[in-house]
Amino acid sequence: MSSTPPLRVVIAPDSFKGSISAAQATAAIAAGLRRVWVDADLRLVPLADGGEGTLDAVLSAGGKRSSARVSGADHVPIDAAYGLVAADTAVIEIAQVVGLTREDVAAHAVEHRSTKGVGELMRRLLDAGIRRMMVGLGGSSTNDGGAGLLVGLGLKLVAADGRTVEPTPAGLAALTAVDTSGLDPRLAQSHITIMSDVNNMLCGEQGATAIFGPQKGVRQYALREIDARLARFAALVEAALGRSAKDRPGAGAAGGLGFALLLLGGELRSGAEVVADLLGLDAALEGANWLITGEGRSDAQTLLGKTPLVAARRAALKGVPATLVSGAVDRDALPELNRHFAGCHSITFGPATLEASMADAAALLADRAEQLARVFRAAR
Amino acid sequence: MSSTPPLRVVIAPDSFKGSISAAQATAAIAAGLRRVWVDADLRLVPLADGGEGTLDAVLSAGGKRSSARVSGADHVPIDAAYGLVAADTAVIEIAQVVGLTREDVAAHAVEHRSTKGVGELMRRLLDAGIRRMMVGLGGSSTNDGGAGLLVGLGLKLVAADGRTVEPTPAGLAALTAVDTSGLDPRLAQSHITIMSDVNNMLCGEQGATAIFGPQKGVRQYALREIDARLARFAALVEAALGRSAKDRPGAGAAGGLGFALLLLGGELRSGAEVVADLLGLDAALEGANWLITGEGRSDAQTLLGKTPLVAARRAALKGVPATLVSGAVDRDALPELNRHFAGCHSITFGPATLEASMADAAALLADRAEQLARVFRAAR
Numbered sequence: 001m002s003s004t005p006p007l008r009v010v011i012a013p014d015s016f017k018g019s020i021s022a023a024q025a026t027a028a029i030a031a032g033l034r035r036v037w038v039d040a041d042l043r044l045v046p047l048a049d050g051g052e053g054t055l056d057a058v059l060s061a062g063g064k065r066s067s068a069r070v071s072g073a074d075h076v077p078i079d080a081a082y083g084l085v086a087a088d089t090a091v092i093e094i095a096q097v098v099g100l101t102r103e104d105v106a107a108h109a110v111e112h113r114s115t116k117g118v119g120e121l122m123r124r125l126l127d128a129g130i131r132r133m134m135v136g137l138g139g140s141s142t143n144d145g146g147a148g149l150l151v152g153l154g155l156k157l158v159a160a161d162g163r164t165v166e167p168t169p170a171g172l173a174a175l176t177a178v179d180t181s182g183l184d185p186r187l188a189q190s191h192i193t194i195m196s197d198v199n200n201m202l203c204g205e206q207g208a209t210a211i212f213g214p215q216k217g218v219r220q221y222a223l224r225e226i227d228a229r230l231a232r233f234a235a236l237v238e239a240a241l242g243r244s245a246k247d248r249p250g251a252g253a254a255g256g257l258g259f260a261l262l263l264l265g266g267e268l269r270s271g272a273e274v275v276a277d278l279l280g281l282d283a284a285l286e287g288a289n290w291l292i293t294g295e296g297r298s299d300a301q302t303l304l305g306k307t308p309l310v311a312a313r314r315a316a317l318k319g320v321p322a323t324l325v326s327g328a329v330d331r332d333a334l335p336e337l338n339r340h341f342a343g344c345h346s347i348t349f350g351p352a353t354l355e356a357s358m359a360d361a362a363a364l365l366a367d368r369a370e371q372l373a374r375v376f377r378a379a380r
Numbered sequence: 381m382s383s384t385p386p387l388r389v390v391i392a393p394d395s396f397k398g399s400i401s402a403a404q405a406t407a408a409i410a411a412g413l414r415r416v417w418v419d420a421d422l423r424l425v426p427l428a429d430g431g432e433g434t435l436d437a438v439l440s441a442g443g444k445r446s447s448a449r450v451s452g453a454d455h456v457p458i459d460a461a462y463g464l465v466a467a468d469t470a471v472i473e474i475a476q477v478v479g480l481t482r483e484d485v486a487a488h489a490v491e492h493r494s495t496k497g498v499g500e501l502m503r504r505l506l507d508a509g510i511r512r513m514m515v516g517l518g519g520s521s522t523n524d525g526g527a528g529l530l531v532g533l534g535l536k537l538v539a540a541d542g543r544t545v546e547p548t549p550a551g552l553a554a555l556t557a558v559d560t561s562g563l564d565p566r567l568a569q570s571h572i573t574i575m576s577d578v579n580n581m582l583c584g585e586q587g588a589t590a591i592f593g594p595q596k597g598v599r600q601y602a603l604r605e606i607d608a609r610l611a612r613f614a615a616l617v618e619a620a621l622g623r624s625a626k627d628r629p630g631a632g633a634a635g636g637l638g639f640a641l642l643l644l645g646g647e648l649r650s651g652a653e654v655v656a657d658l659l660g661l662d663a664a665l666e667g668a669n670w671l672i673t674g675e676g677r678s679d680a681q682t683l684l685g686k687t688p689l690v691a692a693r694r695a696a697l698k699g700v701p702a703t704l705v706s707g708a709v710d711r712d713a714l715p716e717l718n719r720h721f722a723g724c725h726s727i728t729f730g731p732a733t734l735e736a737s738m739a740d741a742a743a744l745l746a747d748r749a750e751q752l753a754r755v756f757r758a759a760r
Contacts, residue, residue: 290758297730321758328730331747342758343751350677350708350726351734367711371723375752378670378701378722379759 050271499532
């Protein structure tokens with residue numbers, strides 16, 4: 001005698017930014033569904049977009065969390081977390097080193113912040129035999145064109161008088177030459193995946209400084225000058241290596257870290273896609289009856305490849321309906337969202353303030369997931 | 381070759397008080413579902429609880445709207461709407477005559493308001509051959525113990541000096557005797573259904589005056605005196621007719637209209653149940669796949685037999701899952717609501733003010749119904 005197999009639901013939300021992590025959101029949805037289906041086969045796949053929360057999301061499926069003492073954005077040593085997901089594969093979230101929300105970042109102005117610590121971290125990983133690195137950009141406090149990262153990996157920046165130049169927007173003012181001879185040779189045998197959804201080039205009107213500089217503290221009057229410094233730095237290092245990257249999409253990600261990593265041969269991919277791969281979302285979707293995803297706020301931006309859209313697309317390929325449950329859903333985006341989601345819902349149960357919704361997000365999400373599961377069950 | 385029969389959905393919400401009527405709510409839900417299921421068999425059954433909106437809801441299924449010129453609560457003639465739903469059956473919504481939201485009501489204090497117009501309306505219906513009356517209580521501005529209604533039907537109120545007494549809380553101060561000889565004899569051949577969810581008795585600490593008087597404008601210092609006047613009136617008329625009603629549940633409904641109608645042999649029933657019967661909800665549920673109901677706000681009160689609960693119970697008897705979509709849902713009531721509803725949802729799509737939600741209720745409701753239909757469809 002055979003019995004009906006238990007319902008299989010994949011739970012794969014992003015974090016609800018400023019409120020709950022992807023792991024917390026996943027747990028909340030699972031708790032809600034469990035109240036309806038005691039025996040359901042729930043597959044928990046907390047997602048991320050390559051920015052803050054990526055490391056936590058990736059490690060939720062396994063791997064080992066570790067940390068290394070490297071330079072923070074303000075040159076003070078910090079312990080930066082990273083993840084080992086296979087013998088030769090590491091996951092780096094650059095926000096763990098130079099994140100805009102790190103407390104140590106406020107000490108220096110953006111002109112004096114550097115990504116050197118990210119390069120130092122990569123060198124430590126190379127020392128440990130790591131040859132595959134997934135680097136999540138996003139949430140950076142820096143705008144050094146990736147000069148710091150390259151210096152951390154052995155590049156020398158030289159001024160007209162022969163002095164070494166600091167890999168910061170301020171330091172690059174004196175840059176006249178670069179020496180690439182010390183760049184770590186093991187990089188040539190390494191594979192770097194750049195996780196980013198930013199398609200800006202390094203310089204110009206749509207470049208890193210012009211677009212993302214102001215939110216990191218670059219003053220309006222300094223934008224043009226700093227952009228010019230990054231352009232000169234990039235031209236020098238491109239010439240020295242005989243490669244180019246500054247005009248490629250993504251070079252402007254994370255204040256130019258994208259440029260440095262592209263120059264090292266890195267492959268630019270959507271952070272959400274890489275995380276979905278790392279966590280085995282496709283395998284989880286095999287034979288599933290339903291996917292629930294979500295994020296803090298869903299709107300037209302969601303349609304540009306944000307995590308819930310990536311999840312929904314993969315679900316569609318497996319014939320699995322995907323329902324969205326977010327903190328808020330912009331109704332103007334519903335006509336487009338409807339093409340990807342089998343229902344777009346909010347965690348709110350009535351009129352409420354943003355503050356109250358965010359403070360109670362986990363409980364609201366659990367309750368909403370439960371109520372949607374009741375509708376889903378009723379239809380079967 | 382046979383094809384799958386179209387999905388059959390019964391749409392049976394109450395009004396969203398202060399925002400949209402039951403008919404508007406029904407239309408909004410239908411519009412949302414139609415975006416998902418072009419060919420669905422949608423059965424529209426706008427409900428009501430016997431209070432304001434009852435007449436509109438009942439007439440949405442057929443019948444004829446008419447009106448009669450009768451005394452308003454403030455004695456000025458008004459045109460009061462009523463409905464004819466069969467050759468000998470009328471539906472009266474007392475709020476159409478003495479409703480608290482009528483503009484003419486503000487002219488007099490509650491002590492001078494009377495339900496005489498309701499009695500006049502019933503007499504006109506008797507003249508027209510009507511012998512079955514469904515009277516929706518709720519939303520009254522009056523607290524006259526139903527004295528006005530009985531006077532409108534032929535009762536005489538007499539003072540010690542023989543003068544006729546006004547059927548108002550103020551007038552009843554002088555009451556010493558009643559003359560029932562003029563009461564319309566045709567009432568004996570009539571069947572009156574009282575639609576009310578109020579179970580209070582006429583007088584006492586849980587009586588009409590104590591509980592509902594203040595919200596109609598009875599001053600705190602006058603509560604006891606007016607309660608005593610209603611008690612004396614009731615005792616006199618009960619003695620004269622040799623019947624009793626003042627201590628029965630529902631006698632305190634609509635400022636004592638319940639008492640007067642019970643005394644005339646009226647049968648007290650839940651307004652929602654009567655409306656559901658009149659509109660043929662049970663027949664609509666035959667073979668249905670889903671019921672959607674809703675109201676302005678769902679909370680512990682909903683569980684005391686409000687319209688959506690009545691709809692859900694009837695759906696359950698037919699094996700049809702019922703989903704609730706309201707302006708707001710009190711999460712504290714969810715454990716109990718879950719016993720009756722396959723999903724309790726709000727029309728909000730994120731943090732929002734009550735004012736914005738109410739102003740945009742129809743569009744929000746249509747969108748939410750659509751999004752829930754997408755989940756329902758995905759599960760099938």
